Amino acid sequence: MAISNPGGLLNSVPASQKVALSTNYLDLSSGQNAGWGQQYVPDLMEKEAEVFGPRTISGFLAQVGAEEAMTADQVVWSEQSRLHLSYKGNMSAEDVFTVTSDIDGNTDASSTFVSANHGVRVNDTVLIANVNGVFKAIVTTITAAAITVTAYDNGRIAQLTTGGATTLLVYGSEYGKGSGYSENTPNTVAKRQNNAHSANEPDFKTFTNKPIIMKDYYEISGSDASKIGWVEISTEGGQGGYLWYLKAESDTRARFNDYIEMAMLEAVKGDASNANAVDTHLGHAGSSVGTEGLFAAIESRGNVTTGVTGVNAATDLAEFDAILAEFDKQGAIEEYMMFVNRATSLAMDDMLASMNSYGAGGTSYGVFNNSEDMALNLGFTGFRRGSYDFYKSDMRYLNDKATRGGINAANAANAIRGVMIPAGTSSVYDQTVGASMKKPFLHVRYRASQTDDRRMKTWTTGSVGATTSALDAMQLHMLTERCLITQGANNFMLMK
DSSP: OOOOOOOOEEEEEESSOOOOOTTTTEOOOTTTEEEETTTTTTOOOOBBOOOSSOOOTHHHHHHHHEEEEOOSSSSSEEEESSSSSSSEEEETTTTEEEEEETTTOOOOOOOOOOHHTTTTTTTTEEEEEETTTEEEEEEEEEOOOOOEEEEETTTTOOOOOOOOOOOEEEEEEETTTTTTOOOBBBBOOHHTTTTTOOOOOOOEEEEOOOOOOEEEEEEEHHHHOOOOOBEEOOOOOOOSSOHHHEEEEHHHHHHHHHHHHHHHHHBOOOGGGGGHHHHTTOOTTTTTOOOOOOOHHHHHHHHHEEEESSSSSSOOOHHHHHHHHHHHHTTOOOOEEEEEOOHHHHHHHHHTTOTTTTTTGTTTTTTSOTTTTOOOOOOOOOEEETTHHHEEEEEEHHHHHHTTHHHHHGGGGGGOEEEEEOOOEEEEETTTTTEEEEEEEEEEEEEEESSBOOOEEEEEEESSSOSSOOOOOEEEEEEEEEEEEEOOOOOOEEEE
C-alpha cells in the first residue's frame, strides 16, 4: 500500500553547508500557510496607508451653530411676522380687492384668511399693483369677502381676476377733520365688517421640532481583543498602535459622529399620511417620527436657487444679484457663510477672477498682487457685493463620493451644491424658557438632565476590561438624542 503525504514540506533536503539552495529552505507556498516560510521574507510596510485622507465630514455645525440642553420631547419657538401690512390677491371687481394670502404666500388653513387674518382697516391708504399699473387708493369698506377702495385720481382700478396676481400694501392712513375711532378694543371680524376701527394685534409664527434617538455599537470577542496585529494603524481620533480592534472601534465612533451631523442636515419629518409605516416600525404608532434637518427646513421655509442657467448655482454676478434681491426682501443680514461643493467653489473663483480686466488666463487671482516668485493664488475665500459680505468654504460632505457627493453624481437634477447661512444671532421667543432670547440661527438641542446626559453617551459592556456581563466580548455602545433648530429660515439659501 502506498502512503502519500500531500501536506509535507517541500524543499526540505538538508545540506552540509550554510548555503541557500533550492533544496534546503522551508517553502510552504503550496500549503495552507502559503508565503510564511519563503526563502526571502517579504518587506512588510508597517504603516497603514491613508488613501482617502481625512475621512470624517463632521465639523460643519460646530462652525455655524451652538448646542443647548433640553428636557422636553419637543422644542417650540416663535418667530416675528413682518411689520408692514402687505397682501396678495386679485381684483374681484373694479375697486374690490380680495385677499388670498399674505405677501409670503401663506394662507389660512381654515379658509377664512380674508375675514379673519388681514390687518387692513377703513381709512387706510394703500398701494395696489398688478400688470395693469400701480394705483393709490383709500379703503372705504371692509366686508367678510373683500376690501373696497376708492382711487385718489377718481378713476377705476384696472381689474385683474387671476388669483395672487395683485398686491396690496398699506402705506398710511387719512381721516377727515373731527373724526375718531368707533372702537378701541382688539380687532374682530364683525367690527371690521361694520367699518369699525380696531387695534391690530402683533402676529407671530410658531414652529416645532423634535429630537430623534440615534444608536450604534461596536463589538469584538475577548479572544480577538488580545491579539496584536502586524500593521501599525492610526485612527481618526489620533489613536495608534498594533491592536486592530482599536482601529475598528475608532472607525465606528468616527462614523457615528458623522451620522449625527449628517442626520441634522438630511433628516425629514414623517409624512402624516405615513401612519402604520415608519411610526409602526419604530414601535409607537400614531406618534410623530423623524426630525427637520437643515436642508428640509430651508426647502420648506427658506429660499432655493438653481442658478441663472440651471446648471450650477451662483456662477455669475447675475445670479448673485438675484440672491441679494431675495435677501433684501427678508432680513437683509449683511454677513453670510457659504459652504459649497468643489464645482461651485471653482465656478465662484472663476467668476470673481473674470472681474479683473488684467486677469487674462487667471494669472492675477487672489488679491491681484501675484508675482512669478510666489505660489500662484487661484482662489478666493470671500468677497463683498452690494452691502453683503460672503465667506466661502468647501464642504467635504458635498464632495465626498461616499456621502452627498455620490448622491449628487447619481442625480444631478436634485443635487445640493451649497448652502448660505447668515452669521450672527436672531431674537426669538422660546416657549420652553418663556422669554425672548438671542440665539444662533442654527443650534442643536440635545436631551439632558441631572440624571442622564444624552448629548453623546457611551458605555462599555462585556467581559473585556471591567467585567460587566457573562458575554465573552467587549461591546461599546453609543447613543445621542438631538434635533437641529433652524431659526429664521427665510434668511437661508439652498443652492441646487
